[in-house]
Amino acid sequence: MQEDGAPCFSAAERDRRWRHVRELMARDGLDVIVAPPHTGHHDHFSAYTRYLTGLGGYSFELGAVFPLEDAVTAIVVPDVFPEKWRAQQDWVHDIRTSGRAFGDGIIARLKELGLNRSRIGLAGLTGVPRFADGIVAHGFYEKLRQTFPNAVLSDCTHLLDIARYTKGPEEIEFLRGSVAQAEAAIAALRATARPGVTENAVYAAMLAAMVTRGSEVPAMIMWAVGPPETLTCAGPPTPRRLAPGDFMRVEVEGRYAGYCGQVTQMAVLGRVPAAYREQWRIQQEAVALCCDLARPGITLGELAARTEAIANGTPCGIRFLMHGRGLGDDAPIYVFSAGEEIKRWVLEDNASFIIKPMVTREGHTDVVWGDSVVITPGGAQRLGTIEPEILELC
Secondary structure (H helix, E strand, O other): OOOOOOOOOOOOHHHHHHHHHHHHHHHHHEEEEEOOOOOOOOHHHHHHHHHHHOOOOOOOOEEEEEOOOOOEEEOOOOOHHHHHHHHHOOOOOOEEEEEEEEEHHHHHHHHHHOOOEEEEEEEOOOOOOOOOOOOHHHHHHHHHHHOOOOOEEEEEHHHHHHHHHEEHHHHHHHHHEEEEEHHHHHHHHHHOOOOOHHHHHHHHHHHHHHHOOOOOOOOOOEEEEEEEOOOOOOOOOOOOEEEOOOOOEEEOOOEOEOOEEEEEEEEEEOOOOOOHHHHHHHHHHHHHHHHOOOOOEEEEEHHHHHHEEEEEEEEEEEEEEEOOOOOOOOEEEEEEOOHHHOOEEEEOOOOOEEEEOOOOOOOOOOOEEEEEEEEEEEEEEOOOOOOOOOOEEE
């Protein structure tokens, strides 16, 4: 924690993750990792630079040069002076700005390192969670290729996925802090959502509750509100006034120093219709079983199959939803269905996820609830505290 109260990681956490990343770099023969700036998907795509430097947030652009055996360099947006970034942390001292020509700043540092015949790893080149085409701009890639014609440009996205997969104790506490922010947003929804109140007003109250508790922005609130028969997908809030009988299904992420715990919650403006009680019972059985089975050594494929089997013999079905939590959508992601590679992914101690199996039924809207968890030998332990329920808001 810095003097201004902003949360930051210790030098011990820096050394832990830098050592691990460099072990993976040596394994793959990389001389340096380059992480270009990108603030997409609720700032999730800045995770590579933030993981390596500890710097970022509030959609400020930031690039990183992470050598195998030299000082780490951050290339920052000119709106925030390097002195400001240095005052907020003690991980990185070589902090530079090159206007908004981030590529020029990164290339200048690579030249200093003498990496003309090196193997350069590009973070986010392909296979980025939620963005398979990658986040490395074509212009930047070409500039690197032309400046270093004898270097090998290599994708290191999966390397960083592996590095970020299991969390240190401090990371887990930061996730716990972000879940507390998300739960404050749920409390604001409970307090403000009533017939006649606009969607915008409820959304604003939820966002304010998180920011008041230190959440960075952008912070995701996935918003699906309306009559149950229309509640098929999420969208932005509107000036529409809530009506009796409306369903609300929200996924909320706080951003505690960039870490994104998530809480998934449903509510009804009125009483929960009897037709949905069976779905809710099955959903909670699925959550409980999944949390019990989610121990080191089990694969995501087996976990999904055994969880989905809860609905066998009922009029309902289960869509298995479980994906990594950390500085955004940490790998792996299992959403409804997955390829064989994801199904073979093995859970490890101290990996973190959001677990939120969705229960479907013909003619009904889907029912879902979920919390962020950390994997332990005794099963998945919740990071949140609120009692599972479909909120009845009268």
